Amino acid sequence: MKASIDNFSTSSAQYAQFRPDYPTELFEYLYSRVSNFDCAWDCGTGNGQVALTLAERFASVQATDLSANQIANATPHPRVHYGVCRAEASPFSAQQFDLITVAQALHWFDFAAFNQEVKRVAKPGALIAVWGYGLLTINAEIDLLVQQFYTGVIDQYWDAERHHIDEAYANIPFPFAAIEKRTFSIEKHWNLAQLCGYLGTWSSVKKYIQQHGEDPLAALYPQLQKQWPEDAVLSVRFPIFLQTGIV
Template identity: 40%
Template sequence: MNSPDAERKNWFDQGGQAYARFRPEYPPALAAYLASLVPDTALAVDVGCGNGQLSKLLASHFEAVAGFDPSEDQIAHAAPQENVVYGCAPAEELPLPSRSASLITAAQAAHWFDLPRFYAEVRRVAAPDAILALVSYGVLRLGGELGTRFEQFYWDEIGPYWPAERKLVDSGYSTIDFPFSELQGPPIAIELEWRLEEFLGYLSTWSAVRSAREAGREDLLHRFAADIAEPWGDPTTRHSITWPINMRIGRA
């Protein structure tokens, strides 16, 4: 039987702060690994930084971090940190001096870029032997019946509402042009234990969910929420969720 609470509550109407609240955090191991590759730790630049999830991790390893995103709303929700500065700017036009950045990252963002223009900008701002890292995390993994129902939702139900660029994320950016001397990164994953509210709150940040709502398919979303609530059990129960991290890393 479906949970009455899950049917009544609009889990997908989380408001403008949902991205900052529910997006999974990158593990510290990711920032530590990227920092181990660079020629120096003077400046890291996080492009398409969103609310600064990766920026703040890089701050532990670099003297200064600059995070840029074209969305003023995302920058407004970035948590202040002493050696991190944020600004609104597109990936293709970074307000930085030439040859200034030792590390340039783009986490869960490169699929939105004009890649030839972005790569030209990377070459301009990169210090000698700088590192470029395009980071993405794949489709989340849940165990058992939860995983089976989620995969049906992801691929078959919400799938048609994803923008075409999402396929690049699903492939770990493996199909994009990457004209740099490439390095192979170690296996790293995001591993969390979430309550039902956190899980569905994360889904509410998806562009596909927004598109489905705009298309009048709230029924699809509510049906999934009710279906997943039954095998989830008590909504406060925490279930293990894993996202594999994919990286394209090169010397710029």
């Protein structure tokens, strides 16, 4: 079995502060395909962003992550039950869930083992929904700098699994019925410090710092500053790719 990867425990609080959340339209689409709202599982929950939204509709939400630090930084909610476990070996009983979600985490999993676990814990006819988001866009000048940083400066510091994000999960096995693919977008309004805070959550940036003892954002920041109007708040957009299926 493929070993699970935990790239986020050392930056859990930063992750909770800067990682973007997901639009209402995405959740409304999921709810339109769900028949019962008894119990959902948000796998790879991170700081609980998705779980908290699901709790607005579901009677109970199980939210799990490999990282104990991520769970420690998650926001409490009376209907969200947090736990630490591998995605491929959960503690849940068979046929427990009406909806299973994985947001920006599937590429870290052992695909075959996770798909078997989904089939074990999902109710017949339950919905499985997996999604992720690609590289942000702001404007032509800033986008070019971020793209050069992404594909040049830190490219070799990404884990191999990152290519699945660039491919919008097109080559990850998804052995479920009635498969549908949709696209959505995240829009945030950030100042330059918030953008750099988000870039600092990238696992590749963390690995660069570990290997070189310096932050690669230190060189990028003044380049961005030249293209960023002083004290401005700019629109930042992330493309979301979503795939759903019936278990």
